[in-house]
Amino acid sequence: MQVVAKKPDSLTDKDFHYCPGCTHGIIHRLVAEVMDELDIREKTIGIAPVGCSVLAYEYFDCDMQEASHGRAPAVATGVKRVHPDKVVFTYQGDGDLASIGTAEIVHAANRGENITTIFVNNAIYGMTGGQMAPTTLLGQKTTTSPAGRKKDIAGSPIKISEMLAVLDGAAYIERVSVHDVKHIIKAKKAIKKAFKMQLEGKGFTMIEVLSTCPTNWGIEPVEALKWLEENMIPIYKPQVLKEAGEGE
Amino acid sequence: MLADIKKVVIDREKCKGCKLCTTVCPVSILTISEEINSHGYHPSEVTDQSDCISCGQCYRICPDVAITIYKED
Numbered sequence: 001m002q003v004v005a006k007k008p009d010s011l012t013d014k015d016f017h018y019c020p021g022c023t024h025g026i027i028h029r030l031v032a033e034v035m036d037e038l039d040i041r042e043k044t045i046g047i048a049p050v051g052c053s054v055l056a057y058e059y060f061d062c063d064m065q066e067a068s069h070g071r072a073p074a075v076a077t078g079v080k081r082v083h084p085d086k087v088v089f090t091y092q093g094d095g096d097l098a099s100i101g102t103a104e105i106v107h108a109a110n111r112g113e114n115i116t117t118i119f120v121n122n123a124i125y126g127m128t129g130g131q132m133a134p135t136t137l138l139g140q141k142t143t144t145s146p147a148g149r150k151k152d153i154a155g156s157p158i159k160i161s162e163m164l165a166v167l168d169g170a171a172y173i174e175r176v177s178v179h180d181v182k183h184i185i186k187a188k189k190a191i192k193k194a195f196k197m198q199l200e201g202k203g204f205t206m207i208e209v210l211s212t213c214p215t216n217w218g219i220e221p222v223e224a225l226k227w228l229e230e231n232m233i234p235i236y237k238p239q240v241l242k243e244a245g246e247g248e
Numbered sequence: 249m250l251a252d253i254k255k256v257v258i259d260r261e262k263c264k265g266c267k268l269c270t271t272v273c274p275v276s277i278l279t280i281s282e283e284i285n286s287h288g289y290h291p292s293e294v295t296d297q298s299d300c301i302s303c304g305q306c307y308r309i310c311p312d313v314a315i316t317i318y319k320e321d
Contacts, residue, residue, distance in 0.1 A: 001253065004317040005307040016312055020289065021266030025311030181272055181305045214266075221266040221311075 010035035010044075012061045021221020023178045023211040024052060027120055028059055030178075030188045031091070034195055035062060044087040045079050047072040049101075051093040052126040060091075070101020073108035076115045087198055089116040094135040095125040098160050102134075105164070105206075112169025112203040116194045119160065122211040123232060130216030134158040137235055142216070157235055161208045165241035171203035173242040177210040177233065179225040186238070202244060210236055255300035255318050262314035263291035269306035269315065275299045278306060 010032035018024045035041045041062050048056040050069040057064035067075040072090035080088040097105050097119050105117065124142055125131040132142040132149055135157050139148040149157075165173045172194055176187035187209055194205035210232050212224035219227060256277075258269075263285065269292050270278045277300060281293040292314075294300070302319035 001255075001318040002321050004302050004319050005304045006316045007313045011313060015262055018311065020264035021268060021311060023311055025313065026309065029313050181308050184308050221268055222271055225268070 008032040008036045010041045010061050012059055014058050016059060017055060018052065019213075019215045021212065021214045021224060022052070022126075023122075023209075023225075024120065026178045026184060027118065027187070027209050027211065028056070030184070030191050031089070031118060032060065033188060034192045035060075037192065038195055038199070040087045040195070040199070043085065044089065045083065047076045047079065047088070047090040049090070049092040049096040051096045053091055053093055053120065054127070056091050070096050070099070071104055072096070072101065073104040073113070073115070073117065076117075077108055077111070077113050080113060080115050084114075087116075087195060088114075089118060089195070089198075091118045092120065093126065094119070094121045094123065094133050094160075095128070098134045098158055102160075105160070106167070109164045109170045109204045109206065110167045112171070114198055114201055114203055115205075116198050117204075117206040118191065119206055119208040120211045121160075121208055121232075121236065122213040123157070124213050124216050126213050126216055130213070135160075137231060140231075159236065161206065161236075161241045164204075164206060167204075169204050170206070170242050171244040172197050172205040172240075173208075174206075174240045175208040175210070175236060175238050177228065177238050179210070179212070179228045179233075183238065208236070210238070253320065254294075254297050255302050255320075256294050256297065256306065257316045257318070258292050258294065259314040259316075260285050260291040260293070261287070262312050263289065264312055265289040265291055266311060267292070268309045268311065272305040272309050274303060274305065275301060 214224040
């Protein structure tokens with residue numbers, strides 16, 4: 001018998017603490033598979049965020065550094081500038097990256113820091129108990145928008161990838177999803193491309209991954225994948241938003 | 249003999265019973281067990297190994313990396 005698919009070496013043996021059906025686990029696996037395939041585990045430094053994935057450093061079997069809330073791109077900047085020969089990535093949720101960390105991500109992208117950000121967007125604050133995030137959809141019910149998010153009070157969902165794509169320093173920005181196997185395969189390709197571009201010194205790369213939060217959305221995991229497809233995809237369209245050409 | 253060959257192996261202690269794998273299996277051999285694991289979850293289980301085509305779809309959607317896929321040489 002021959003192994004077709006197994007846990008990548010770049011993940012530790014520790015069980016994920018995530019809720020049943022939470023797609024953080026899928027995204028962790030994709031990043032780890034890419035580290036394995038590019039054979040970069042020994043020279044990769046990951047920066048963990050605050051939020052549900054705060055314990056990411058327990059799961060990735062590479063060097064990891066925890067950052068304070070939203071500051072992962074600033075920490076990554078320092079790490080990469082001291083260790084330009086290393087591969088540096090941040091793994092951040094939408095509460096971390098799109099709210100308290102907005103300044104850090106915008107300026108890291110604008111400076112064209114040669115790092116890769118994995119931005120996990122599930123349209124809600126997970127760890128703190130399902131509050132409205134900047135990425136929450138209009139009409140979406142959360143613990144702090146019990147009647148649904150209203151535009152006149154809280155504005156529209158913030159589209160971080162579109163925002164960063166206009167910056168000169170951004171080399172590659174793509175939005176992907178993990179709501180079905182086809183999209184999971186595409187998501188992995190995008191993550192691999194971002195890491196490859198970092199290895200080539202192309203500049204700032206970010207992959208936004210649409211993710212689920214069955215617990216705080218208040219639905220079953222299988223239903224959550226469908227909810228993502230029907231509600232998030234029309235607002236957050238999976239697409240390449242920026243790809244700097246050769247010589248740029 | 250063929251029935252003894254395991255092509256899809258689910259780590260029942262890692263599995264949290266989210267059912268995502270049961271929705272993607274093209275040959276519908278994954279189901280949720282009536283037994284519970286030490287964490288209190290009903291893990292996913294395989295009904296008929298001989299029907300498995302080693303496509304790896306369950307591995308790809310599993311959020312807990314609880315599945316290993318094999319194929320015959």
